[in-house]
Amino acid sequence: MARSARASTAAAYTWVGTANFTDLLGDEEMAGALGNTLLYAALVLAGVPLSIVIAALLNVPGLRGLSVYRTLYFLPVVTMPAAVGLTWRYLFNGDFGAINHLLGLVGIDGPYWVGDPDVAIYAIAIVGIWSSIGYNAVLFLAGLQSVPRHFYEAAAIDGAGRLRQFFRITLPLLTPTTFFVVVITMINALQVFDLVYLMIDTTSPALSGSRTIVYLFYEKGFVQNQRGLAAAIAVLLLGLILVLTAIQFRLQKKWVHYE
Amino acid sequence: MNRPRTWPAYVALAAGALVMIAPFVWQIVVALQTLPDSLRVPPKFTPSWQWSNFAEVFRTVPLARQFLNTVVVIAAVTAGLLLLCSLAAFAFARLRFPGRGGIFTLFLAVLMVPGELFLIPRYEIMVDLGWLDTLQALIAPGVFGAFGTFLLRQFFLTLPRELDEAAQLEGANPLQIYWHIMLPLVRPGLLALGLLTVMWSWSSLLWPLVVNTDPEMMTLSAGLASLRGQFQTNFPILFAGAAVASLPVIVLFAVMQRHLIAGIAFTGSKG
Numbered sequence: 001m002a003r004s005a006r007a008s009t010a011a012a013y014t015w016v017g018t019a020n021f022t023d024l025l026g027d028e029e030m031a032g033a034l035g036n037t038l039l040y041a042a043l044v045l046a047g048v049p050l051s052i053v054i055a056a057l058l059n060v061p062g063l064r065g066l067s068v069y070r071t072l073y074f075l076p077v078v079t080m081p082a083a084v085g086l087t088w089r090y091l092f093n094g095d096f097g098a099i100n101h102l103l104g105l106v107g108i109d110g111p112y113w114v115g116d117p118d119v120a121i122y123a124i125a126i127v128g129i130w131s132s133i134g135y136n137a138v139l140f141l142a143g144l145q146s147v148p149r150h151f152y153e154a155a156a157i158d159g160a161g162r163l164r165q166f167f168r169i170t171l172p173l174l175t176p177t178t179f180f181v182v183v184i185t186m187i188n189a190l191q192v193f194d195l196v197y198l199m200i201d202t203t204s205p206a207l208s209g210s211r212t213i214v215y216l217f218y219e220k221g222f223v224q225n226q227r228g229l230a231a232a233i234a235v236l237l238l239g240l241i242l243v244l245t246a247i248q249f250r251l252q253k254k255w256v257h258y259e
Numbered sequence: 260m261n262r263p264r265t266w267p268a269y270v271a272l273a274a275g276a277l278v279m280i281a282p283f284v285w286q287i288v289v290a291l292q293t294l295p296d297s298l299r300v301p302p303k304f305t306p307s308w309q310w311s312n313f314a315e316v317f318r319t320v321p322l323a324r325q326f327l328n329t330v331v332v333i334a335a336v337t338a339g340l341l342l343l344c345s346l347a348a349f350a351f352a353r354l355r356f357p358g359r360g361g362i363f364t365l366f367l368a369v370l371m372v373p374g375e376l377f378l379i380p381r382y383e384i385m386v387d388l389g390w391l392d393t394l395q396a397l398i399a400p401g402v403f404g405a406f407g408t409f410l411l412r413q414f415f416l417t418l419p420r421e422l423d424e425a426a427q428l429e430g431a432n433p434l435q436i437y438w439h440i441m442l443p444l445v446r447p448g449l450l451a452l453g454l455l456t457v458m459w460s461w462s463s464l465l466w467p468l469v470v471n472t473d474p475e476m477m478t479l480s481a482g483l484a485s486l487r488g489q490f491q492t493n494f495p496i497l498f499a500g501a502a503v504a505s506l507p508v509i510v511l512f513a514v515m516q517r518h519l520i521a522g523i524a525f526t527g528s529k530g
Contacts, residue, residue: 012383054275060268071516072276075283078512080462082483083501087286090494096300098285104301134279135523142524180527191373194464198484214465217375222469227379234375241373 013228020232030233032208033216034240040125040212041189047129048136048181055140056170070141074134081131085198088127089114092199114199117209124195124210131195132188136181143177144170175256183248190241193218213237283505290498297494312499319489319496321475322503325482332397332478333460337453339402345449347408349437352415353423363412369405378466385470396470397478401460407452410526414448415441451522454515461508479504 024030054073058066076084091098094112103110113123147170155165171178193214200210211219213233221230289297290313291306316322350356351363381400390396418441426436442449467481474482483497483504490496512519 054272057268057272060265062265063268067516069272069276070520071513072279074512074516074520075279075509078458078461078508079283079505080464080480080483080508082462082464082480083286083505084282086483086487086494086497086501087282090289090498091282091285096298096302098302101301130279130282138520138523139527142527177527187373191375194462197464198487214373214375217378218465218469221379221382227383231376231379234373234379237373238371238376242371245371 016228020229021236023229024232024236029211029216030236033211033213036121036210037190037192037212037240040121040128040192041186043122043125044128044132044189045182045185047125047133048178048185050129051133051136051181052140052171052174052178054133054137055144056166058137058141059144070134070138073137076131077134079131081194082198084127084131085195088123088130088195089199092123112206114201115204115206117206120200120204120206120210124192124199127195127199128189128192132185136185139181140174140177143174147173172257176258179248179252179256183245186244186248187241190237190244213240286498286505287502289494290502292495294493294495298492309495312495313503316486316496316500316503320482320486320500322479322482322500324475325477325479326503328394328397328476329461329478329480332394332401333457335394335398336401336460337456339398340404340407340456341449341453343403344407344452345411345442345445346437347403348411348415349433349441351408352412353418353436353441354433366405366408370409375465378469381466382469390470392471392473392476394476397467400466401456407456410452411445411448413525414445418444447518447521448525450518451525454519455522457511458508458519 057063058069092100092113094100094110094115097110097113099113100110111119113119151169151173152165155169160168191214192212196210196212196215197218200206214237217230217233217237220226220233288304288306291309292303292312293307293309296303296307296309351359351366377400385391385396390399422440422444423436426440431439462480463478464480464484467478468484471477471481474485477485483500486497486500
């Protein structure tokens, strides 16, 4: 049965003008969430080249077992983030986690990844990259396969090595795909919630360093029941996405080559 | 043309693939360990064949019920989305009506808007309808989307004009043209959108988490998230649940990967 006996939605809200927005302006948690979200987005964007490398490897002529590799790289994409987040929370455990164990083998004393406010967002970003590599690689592979083979043949005749071909032919011709991937990755990263929710305990001190905008939205709206404030956060998120996407479209003239 | 050597590519790809699947293998191993084994330092990398973890997780949370909820919700969402989005996409691509350009621009604008912006109004609508803790609360908001309409419109646009004209001459009305002629021709698009929808609804967490708080009405994703609150650091039990929740979509993907990949590649080329 429904748990609410409230008469109507309208009765539950009072007009407060811009109060929710002015509250957010001075709010330390909001400022922190904005910083954490931007850092997360930057880290995940820094992982995009990995997908290009994997796509380029999958595109090597004569490679066998393409579909096997593609399946393996795609596994994290099709696994629900709730399961992924739980698994990595365990792997990242400071005391008994496998990652610190492996780091220990090469003499590195690993941090408390998901317990330390200065490190947590990096741990989450690693998982964010890990779970989107396959998706982006599929997009890049499609882009690579549309590059005409004779471009490479001509370059080979001119004596360009494979590395040179990659930087002079592949990357420039791939820029439209790269632009698409960068914009999509950025928009998705700005909305990250699941991984933070699953990897960081609700009472952990690490939350101050990993609370993202959507996490704050969830906390305000559905833990503290300040729905007006949460709605204001969502509007700010829309503004942030619009501004950053507009900047991307401005910048594209400088680096994206359309044929 | 002499082929470049491929072995460095194999080595690099295999190393990467190891990083991709190691967490899954590790998850299964720990799901079969006892609690003390799972907390050992250094970690124990072999299972202790503690199959009762699976029984335990099914006993403490209504996992079977949540599984059923998830399947029902996904089936309803996917069927509804394919029907409604293809109807809208057909109208945008093949019919002429006043305001078409303007309405379509609005659709494109909605693509830019983060889902969180709709979350609170939708939540309040669910409250007013008395739909909290029901399956329809999970289904209704998902049965239509700007992205699906946009994607299918691109498919409808590729079909030749002569098809409509010929059908019109035969006396077919728009609905008949849509159903009998156009829809079968955009099957690759429907399949791609369907698979993407299944994948996304399977993963979706925030909305199910806020509208349904009764464990009996949760999806697997939300159920798994709430399991964390119950079992804290009892990772064998958590991972038994995680494995149950991960497997079906992995199997589905393994079977359908060709179509899903084609769909994703298509969004990249036309998006």
